[in-house]
Amino acid sequence: MCFLFIISAFLVFFCENCETADFSFAACSCAQCSLELLEDNCTEIIGHIIISLESQMPPYEMIEYKLENMQKLTGCLTIANSGFTNLSFLQNLEIVEYSEIGVAASCRTYANTITIAKNALLRDVSALKNLKILNSGENTEYGLYLVDNPSLCLEEEELEAFLRFDKFYAPHFRICHENLLNKTYCRLDSLSFFNHSNLPENCQVLTDSIVINGSITFDLEDSLNSTDFLDFFFFSNATFQERLNSIQEIFGNIVVMNSDLEKLDFPNLRRIYNFQLLRAPPK
Structure with a gap:
């Protein structure tokens, strides 16, 4: 032994x-x-x-x-x-x-x-x-x-x-030679999450989590008049849904909070791998 x-x-x-x-x-x-x-x-x-x-x-x-x-x-x-x-x-x-x-x-x-x-x-x-x-x-x-x-x-x-x-x-890994691949990888500059405001177009693979937070909509409603808000709301939601449509893989979580959504559609999503942090990283 x-x-x-x-x-x-x-x-x-x-x-x-x-x-x-x-x-x-x-x-x-x-x-x-x-x-x-x-x-x-x-x-x-x-x-x-x-x-x-x-x-x-x-x-x-x-x-x-x-x-x-x-x-x-x-x-x-x-x-x-x-x-x-x-x-x-x-x-x-x-x-x-x-x-x-x-x-x-x-x-x-x-x-x-x-x-x-x-x-x-x-x-x-x-x-x-x-x-x-x-x-x-x-x-x-x-x-x-x-x-x-x-x-x-x-x-x-x-x-x-x-x-x-x-x-x-x-979590937040970086893929090599991403410009030469058949997939479009999207990665944030720092360990964070994608949301309504920072999700790029044509992303097929997300290397960070995505958070859909309804409170962002409510904050905008307070700052815009009702007509402007409705125009922004329908345009923004349609654009966001278009960007969700292209996602095929997520290395992270999908988090929905403060939302009255009745439907959430990821029509091409085929894989989610959840990097669940169970404890603090080593110092």
Whole structure:
């Protein structure tokens, strides 16, 4: 049985009876070794891998060399505040199963199976699309938590792969090469929501929630005379409905409030994926 201790950004293992352990993968079997001393070609790791704070990390070449053959992780993975531009050292990772084995109970800190957060330079997470199995379990908030990576965009192929993961969370994501795609993606400048006043024309995919708030209409009624208000109301509603007609996918919520609507029509809507935030993001 192997346990993994965490010292800053270093990986330290404690093993009992590792030589006789029966693994389907070639598991690491060293006693109290740091990342520098970790066995080469380790294909299974049991515990919490945490890579954080660029100034305290081992050299990237060492991280890549020691982890590039990892195929299975039992525990969890956290990459936060790193200087990585990509995650190519995870390209062979196929299976991640959440566990709080031994001191891997530190996985409770983020409570996600995989946390990729606050990496300012990260531009490419394509290595993660090779994952075949991501088991999150009942104690996790999210399976793949992908937040606050300002340089990151997702390819459509990656997005579809991640949507198959249990508890995927990446609100306000940015799609790559959107000008070259057959779909029109609409994304707000900051994490917020679309509404009656800011929904653009011809949006097919919204990457933020949409809120339909009847109180906006009532506020306008107070500021316009009755004739002007009725003209504005019918023109505005018709225009808004035209914009709703083009929406095919929403990555977020549809919220209707303070409204006396009798009908709400999204004639071409075929998918809603709700990124439900269950807790405060990590600091």
